[in-house]
Amino acid sequence: MTEAVSVKKLSHFINGQLVEGKSGNYANVYNPSTGEVIAEVPLATAEETREAIEAAKVAFPAWRDISVAKRAEVIMRFRNLLTENMDELLNIICTESGKTLEDARGEITRGLESVDLAIGAPHLVKGEYSVNVGGQINAYSAKYPLGVVAAISPFNFPIMVPLAQTSMAVAVGNAVILKASEKVPMTSLYVSELWKKAGLPDGIWTVVNGSKEAVNELLENKAVQAISFVGSTPVAKYIYETGAKHGKRVTALGGGKNNMVVMPDADLEQVANAFMGAAYGAASQRCMAISTIMPVGEETAEKLVAILKDKINKLKVGSYKEEGTDFGPVISKESKESIVKAIELAEQQGATIVNDGRTLNIVKESDGYFLGPTLLDHITRDMDIFQQEVFGPARNVVRVDTLTEAIDLINAQELANGVTIFTNDGAAARKFTTEIDVGMVGVNVPIPIPVGYHNFAGFKGSRFGEGHMFGPDQARFFTKTKTVSERWPEVTEKTESTFAFPSNN
Template sequence: MPSQTRYDLFIDGAWRKPTSGKWTEIRNPATGDVVGEAAKGQEQDVNAAVEAASKAFPAWRDTPASKRADALYKLRDLVARDKETLARTITSEMGKPLKEAQGEVDFAISLLRFAAENTRRLQGEIIPGERPGEKILIDRIPHGVVGAIAAWNFPLALCARKIAPAVAAGNTIVLKPHELTPLSGLALAKLVEEAGIPAGVINIVTGDGPEVGVPIVAHPDTKLITMTGSTPAGKKIMAAAAEHLKEVRLELGGKAPFIVMDDADLDKAVEAAVMARFGNAGQVCTSNERTYVHEAVYDRFAEKLREKIKALNVGDPMDPKTDMGPKVSEDELKKVHEIVEKAVSQGAKLEIGGQRLKGGIYDKGSFYAPTLLTGVTHEMDIARNEVFGPVLSLMKVRDFDEALKRANDCRYGLSAYLFTKDLATILRMTRELNFGEVYVNREGGEEPQGFHHGYGESGLGGEDGQHGLEAYVDTKTIYLNA
């Protein structure tokens, strides 16, 4: 992506200057270079976007589902066409390795495809009435204007995850990409324009949370709020939406337990544990945050794990040989380092990493070393609070009972992992492990036809699949008589 690319706001099918007259520089976290500028939106811009979305809604609502599907298929084809350019944009603004960014684009394509395929599967019901000849119809209708807020860790996929089901269901949308990584969402807006999707159906307003996010949530004409981000931010959004009793869908933080039993395939488990912790530099809500290993295989697992972590190649995210890139920003790097220091002060043993990397390319970016902590106890802060960085906490458990107890003693409930060959253990997990999404004998990574959701402080509602799509419609009950 060329440096100094300046984006305006995408409102009502056109590119508009921000009312602030200001743009924010977006820097590459690997090099510190400016890779683009995004408009600094304000409440007036949000108001204009919501007005455009409201105006476009009746016609889009009444557009046949097949035509809405055609629009999404066209957008999907354009994203596929520009896969390499979009992947490089993701890497340049967010820092994830290019091969992971390419995977993110593939996921965005899959999300658009699923939504397009299912526009005609939002079906109603017909129920016999109590009066002669009466039918009770349960219709599925779009909400109206959807307000969407995306996180920075998957800057393209999270925008697609909001846009695709919203417009498939007949809504219009005003979306705010994260202020750290807005360029991927704006690149998607260019493809929305090229796809010929009607003006006002999809609007992209960039800017900070207080200036853009808060007005989106507070606007009386946004009927559904969908947000991916931190738990503290989600709580604020829910409180703000309460004034108008809006429906809110929140995909928030996680503290995924990674449970390895004594009968597990250790090579497969180690591979998955590393992928689930150090992929995207640990900046994933489904990351392996707590690794619980049965005492009978703990030493062997730990040895294999050390070797795997030490072999990780941290460097230029554009290099295909790179396994892990930088943290997204200096502030995020400092947060992770403070968490590691606190863990060590509480008695954890630092075996690998535990510091920012220095020298050469590392001096230009926000690189943190892949880190392994052992001797972690469940009472330590690092075992209870989300790290969101490349730090693996390894803990020994006596049996599955202890693993379950430790895993469930958590305010989060998004994702979990289990490695075992025992069917009885797996069946018990389905009843007793309190997480909305569990990966059994595999690494993480949700599918567009699944349902990505959590319990507790991991959020409300969910994303993806038929259940996620149905969140974007409301119901209307009609007692039909001649």
């Protein structure tokens, strides 16, 4: 019997203040490890969202006009506050997402990479200057902030993704509105307090909690200039199409179906160790998690599956408060049920269950949303679980005869976020990296997610729009380039009208 916890009533963060919701509609926030309701988050109406947008719009000009160096100072103070309050952040993230302490700490560390890049915004927004391009005319380009921009973030990374979406946007002079996932709103509200302490002017950072009504207002409101989204592919497609229809700059990152190809020459013990964390870390709730392992050749497959079976049986599933936990629960009861259905369907379609995560005691006895690590073998291209993203610890083995077959199978998939190959053969690695049609590629790297100063995005159904989440492309996405041509004639100079198209002649 778990001890009852008090239920907090959360707020929005608008114009530098915590603001109570007006709609009267609230969603429950759960502790996935216990199944208990720990908070109620308000769901903003379109009118409330408009009010938040208006406050951001009013605050924007003053922040735009502050020097880039002064803005960088605020970002630096914010970074220091994040590290100083690491323990509190860890507790909030683990409580509302179910992550282990180790995983949450890693998430914060990766989020800090985006903040670090934003501190260097003065370098990234430098323009260009040309002298005497013709007729004593000088030309220069300069980057300016867009105005009010919005980010819509997912539940699986309560802090890393919001920091990646917003840090550069703030640094280059925009007013940012974050619509955090209603499943993990407490982290973003706490981050709001840190922005306030760092000296960010009121109205430049806003958190609006809500569901589709709030999202649609962000997508349709004329004052919002850009949208950054991370989530599932169907929603990403909707965000992109709706935002673009209303004239906004949109980057919408969707799901992933990430594959790990294993060549016969690879060290299978190392491969298995790499797969374990890449496949099952964070209960497999990562858009870059490895969902399918593809051993090349039957001998490779037989050996690898035997090693994986033994290692998977030793994994510990539990709360972040329990020592030695490898991963915790999935985010919700509905998520757990959908994963179980995917396993059942795969079994009906002919898959072999190597490890069955449904049988663990914690899965049967706990009120939390636990599901043990499941490995399914003999998966074929016509099975649903091969084509569709399963956001939970049900992972697949697809046996192939050749590297070419693996490449063809992966390239035929709709989702193309990340992929990796394990091999000691340079020629095989070169063939793979050249021919694979996936956005982020790894060679002997378990999760090919780039560091914060490289661009992050997949291909095909994993990305809509041309922007990226991490990296220097963020500075481009959240600014507009203005090009100026100027000429200062002598006071005594005489000019005549000309009707020819301007040129250097």
